[in-house]
Amino acid sequence: MQTVETGGKAAVRQHLIGRLTDAGLVRPKGMTVDKLSEMQGRLVGALAYMDPENLMTLAEEMMGIAGGPLRNQWPSEVIVRNHAHGLQPPPFEQPRIVSSWLASVEGPQAEAGGWLVPLYRFLRRYRRPLMPYDMRSIRDEANEDSRQITLIKGRIARGSASDGDRAWLVEWQRDEAEARRIVRDGAARRAEGDGVTDA
Known part of the structure; x- marks a missing residue:
């Protein structure tokens, strides 16, 4: 017993x-x-x-x-x-590739190019490095996200946003904040010479 x-x-x-x-x-x-x-x-x-x-x-x-x-x-x-x-699904753990890829020079490039959130979501979902053909879908997703953000912010301003609209925007902003934090941490480590290099 x-x-x-x-x-x-x-x-x-x-x-x-x-x-x-x-x-x-x-x-x-x-x-x-x-x-x-x-x-x-x-x-x-x-x-x-x-x-x-x-x-x-x-x-x-x-x-x-x-x-x-x-x-x-x-x-x-x-x-x-x-x-x-x-x-009971296991608690979410950030795959190592997400932090290593975004903390490298790839993260700031994605941020400057406007496709940081789709890149973050891709790495989190697939847990593998990007292949050349993946970039097209990531950039397409970035364009769609930008369009969606504009639409939702307009609906919020007019008072016609749905709960789903607001939830989508909150989730996107949360992912953006986490991705930017990883990029900032990587930039700080590179500035200190801590060995963060290209992904």
């Missing part, structure tokens, strides 16, 4: 790993005890962000989809993680 623990990794151990073990789930055919233990360890680290209630729900879901002829085998790590993300 599991001891009562709260929060983070301890909660994953208690409410997911412990619950499934206590329920009788066993390693799938072909998986060694060590491999099952490694998988459980990865799940403990990966799902430590989850609320205890969602971990309990996840455990119930996993018991319902257990594999094998007796329906008592652990689901794969991918299945557990996918169900976990469906219950």
Whole structure:
């Protein structure tokens, strides 16, 4: 029987790993005890962000989809993680490429060219460097954003802006502020000679 623990990794151990073990789930055919233990360890680290209630729900879901002829085998790590993300998405973490790319000389160029926000959103979404053909869609998005901002500001001035208009503008301005902060930080590090170079 599991001891009562709260929060983070301890909660994953208690409410997911412990619950499934206590329920009788066993390693799938072909998986060694060590491999099952490694998988459980990865799940403990990966799902430590989850609320205890969602971990309990996840455990119930996993018991319902257990594999094998007796329906008592652990689901794969991918299945557990996918169900976990469906219950409670992990908190947003800024991909490293966003800060490294925008903090390089590329950030100020994008800001001067008026396509900083689309670049920021592209890097955040795709988590990869830009390819030459990506620039066209980023610039197209920048033009569309500029048009949308003008329309929404006009609607706000006339008192006819919808909640959706206002929400879109707030989100765009929030992304702009974060992207500009990264650009400023990169410029400051370059000025100090801290080794920030081209992306």
